[in-house]
Amino acid sequence: MRQILLFLSVIIVGIVFTARLFYLQIYNSKSNSIFDDNAIRKVYDYPKRGFVYDRNGTLLVANQPSYDVMVIPREVEALDTLEFCQLLKIDKARFISQFEKAKHYSWRIPSSFVSHLSKEDYAVLQEKMRKYKGFHIQKKSLRQYETTIGANVLGDIGEVNNRDIKNDPYYNLGDLIGKQGVEKSYEEILRGRKGIKFIQKDRFNRNIGLYNEGKNDTLPKQGKDIKITIDSDLQAYGEWLMQNKRGGIIAIEPATGEILAMIAAPTYNPNDLVGRKRSKNFNKLLRDTIAKPLFNRSLQGVYNPGSPFKLMNALVALQENVVSTNDRIVCQNGYKFGNRFMGCHCGGGSRDMVLGIQKSCNAYFANLYRKILDKNGNASNGINVWSNHVKSLGLGNYLNNDLVVGQKGRIPDRNYYKNAYPREFYSTYTLSNAIGQGEVATTPIQLANMTAAIANRGFYYTPHIIKSIEGEVLPENFTKPKYTTIDKKHFEPVVEGMYQVYKNGTASGLQIKDIEICGKTGTVENFAIIDSVRTQLTDHSIFVAFAPKDNPKIALAVFVENGYFGSRFAGRVASLMIEKYINKTISRKDLEEWLLTHSLENEYAKPQSGKPFKINREAEYQIIPLEENTMFPDKSNIKLLP
Template sequence: MRKVLLPTVIIIAGIMILARLFYLQLIDESLKLKSENISIKKKFDYPERGYIYDRNGKLLVANQPSYDIMVTPRNVKDIDTVEFCSLLNITKEDFIRILTKAKNYSPMLPSVFLPQLNKKEYAAFQEKQRKFPGFDIVKRSLRDYQVHVGANVFGSISQVNQKTIDNNPYYNSGDLIGIQGVEESYEKILRGVKGVKYRQMNKFNKDIGPYKEGRFDTISVRGEDITLSIDAILQQYGEELMINKRGGIVAIEPKTGEILTLVTAPSYDPALLVGRQRSRNYTMLWRDSIAKPLFDRGLLAQYAPGSPFKIMTGLVGLQEGVIDEQTTFMCHHGFSYARGRFMKCHGFGPHQLHNGIYNSCNAYFGNVYLRTINKYVKPAAAVDVWSKHVRSFGLGDFMGYDLPTGKRGRVPTSKTYKKMYPNGGWRATAIVSNAIGQGEVEATPIQLANMIAAVANQGYYYTPHIIKKIKGEKIDPKFTKKHVSTIDKKYFAPMISGLFDVYNFGTASALKVEGINICGKTGTAENFTRIGGKKIQLKDHSIFVAFAPMENPKIAIAVFVENGGFGATIAGPIASLMIEKYLRGKITRTDLEKRVLEKSLKSEYERFTKKSSDTLTNIKPEPIDSTQVDN
């Protein structure tokens, strides 16, 4: 038996090897294609990217044709460089530099020599292309923006870098990829699938037809269209209101978590990052140290939330049982506590939850916070309980929305104060500023919008998201998962009642919109900077959060205007205008609109920053509307 086993194994192995060789050489021709690769040229057929629409079906982003000149260095022989450079309007130094870079990348593989030719440049080069061996033209599609707003929402497309090529086999040199915004988040859906054509080349590198009659060729598949939750009209209006201001506006549909608008200011026309001037324009935007238009303040700017955070202080106090609706604290334009320190306030007299909210009484909420912390024997344990409640509203952590950038904000825990006070000994009075959204608390505008959306829903929220529909696919199920806060539903009714009367008797009584029941909260956050080691107080930030209608909320909004002053001065009017624009499609408070459009804060921003002399290309300045000039 043993004598037979070894020969049997050898014979079976030999048969299997012969069978495999027979299959590879006579049946499967893909290996032949690889072996003949030296005479077979692979050409990619690039698909159009999917279109982008707003929630109402308005086309926001389409495509326009573009042409890249590709070079295969080893095939570049005996060309008239003078004629070549003149045809493409480049210098000989540019020609040498780019060709050298292409050789370093690969002398045998094609890479981009000159990207994004327009139709006229393409036609001129195509006519004489035969005179320039080694150079080919690849047709691609660039973005064609149908609107001049939403640059931070869309992102842009750019040539893929080497790191991405190395990590993702889909991409080759010269391919385009989504950068930032929905272009990056939904790149795989928008980009489509490249087609491939195999062409036979003779020894003179001349195309002599398809390989194997195109048997191995594949066709490109166009990218899928996507529909965003953004309302294009509301987005445009928000950007107009923020001209000559800095900050962010984020509006959310409470019942779904869909982002209705995502405004950052200052912004820029998305068309700036399309075409041959893209790189130059991006550099100019990046170097603008005053405006910082590439910095998305709606997602990335972390601010002290100010008085809107009193909503959290009140709800936590109710949940922890340290107050009820009738609990009363006296306010004498401030409230005194341990060690003779006091919290400034503009209120006066007895305050309960209701008028504490609409009068924005610091004394009331400072006392509520102290009671919450002092409920527990150890302040560290109390801070962690308080922090858990606050974080259940999406504050203090990344929210998981479908945009590639963001900040977690800050909600302190016992670990925070252990680092700040390594020797211990701190008490509730040392951290009482948290009660009014100062201290160690920070939030981004989108977190504040989500917070007020959760209040509008009486205790729950959906992860904010900017996608509404993907053609042929379902959106991520995490966007339909309900997140429930740690606060019992019964405590939201008195809070909402107080927020409603902010517009009736309180700090926003001058901002009412007839016929719309708006619930809101003003906020003013102190603003400091350091110059030469010296701490200098600048004009306060203006903050406002709101939702409407009170009975059936359809929009929740957070507005943050840097150096805007009191919450009711500029952020509040913007919130009222945005709410009316969304719910009615028109504006009746034209007095507020005029005030906001005419308000310029440029002098505040330039006060301690160096003016930029950079200029942008491609976009011609439009006439300035009389309502948008500086004061």
């Protein structure tokens, strides 16, 4: 009996071993097991990234050859470290650091040791690589920017980090990936697909030929070319005008939502973030916490919108039927509410809607705002109605576009004010919202989109940066219109008011011959807490506009930090950008010369120290507390977002 059991045991063990060998060698001999085979060397063949063109077919981004020194730690043998470091132009500390990093990543899988060798360094090193076992040269391609503009639009590529590798197994250590801008937004389309060759090695670790006669090898697939919506001439012109200034510009084609220009100032040359100099230059840009050249103000800058927001309140008031275009309100150089007074610089007098927009009358819009909130005698419900209308024009939320960065901004509702006013709530508590101050906050792209919706008389297309992708159709999100909650008929008086801003109002000195421009100036008070003191700095300059009045071709928002009143800096930039895009030439050389000879660097260089509160008399508005130094009856329970 024991002999039988012993015999059966031997048979069973033999079957188990045979089954396991069959599973490993036959059933499981698929491509993934090749990657785990130490006797097979994996050599990646990197594709060329897709080219990037502007809307007119101008080449913006191409490729250039690059060479990386790769290492497989387990194959490295004793070497002359000093000589090798001299060839690579690194020191011994860097050698040790990179080798430890490679070992930590994998003993068996190749990873980047030194990236982006020049052609000259590659030529010298290639002849001597046979001396350095475990190291080999991998050819890749780097970006070559055919322009010096649009750094915030185009972005850059850099080496993947551990998070990138964890999120997408496609990448290996040393691979390149889009880090910012279009390069990041359309990484999967631009990168293509890596090819791979499997090389069989003998027991002495020597290459003996293709594994499986090359049947498992794959060819690289080149990345697709894309065309973006940017007009490179308009982009370059806007960046030129914004020299020595800080701010953002977004220009949109209202009929499509295509972004014509996306300018963040100050900017930098995209070629500075290419190759071995990328890390050094990136850190230099990152450490500039004053000018913040890596901060895309056109998408990420969150500011009070100022007087351009009055256009929103006019539309909501008409939609809620609390005012007609002919109703008149008398301005007595401001608006008195309770023990407070909102100053106004419109000159005073009787105002209807068109004149209210033309003169940017604070009293007129303070009345409108209160009428909206108090329509049914319940300001708590009224502010929610107001908030929903405003959000329908794309304010207060992400626009669901194809840009990699952005901010929501803020359009408050009753819930937002719950902590400040848990029980009673009155329209006067938030009157600053009437004129685009208070808790209202927007980004330049949101204001540009709002302006495009007004230009279209009630709808907009999601702003986007992609115009076409080789062999693909654009997502419906970019081609389907989004309709606002405001009826089309209510837009005409607002458009007429914006037209009168240029003809007879606050932008009358910025007219362009033969172009009917509709716009709105804005001056935004600028406060900061400096040395524990609430300090008023120079106002921000803001301007929104579209043109022509009928069948508009461009809508834009311009924001210039510390630029004084709206028509001074932002208004000039807006008029010139419109003329440049529509006429392709500039007739208002006076506006252009003024902008190029007036820098704001001295304004930015002022010492940021605490100083007493002081009203800027050039601002379009001011709120002067008659008794208290706060807009709120009781600020002890206020808990609002900054």
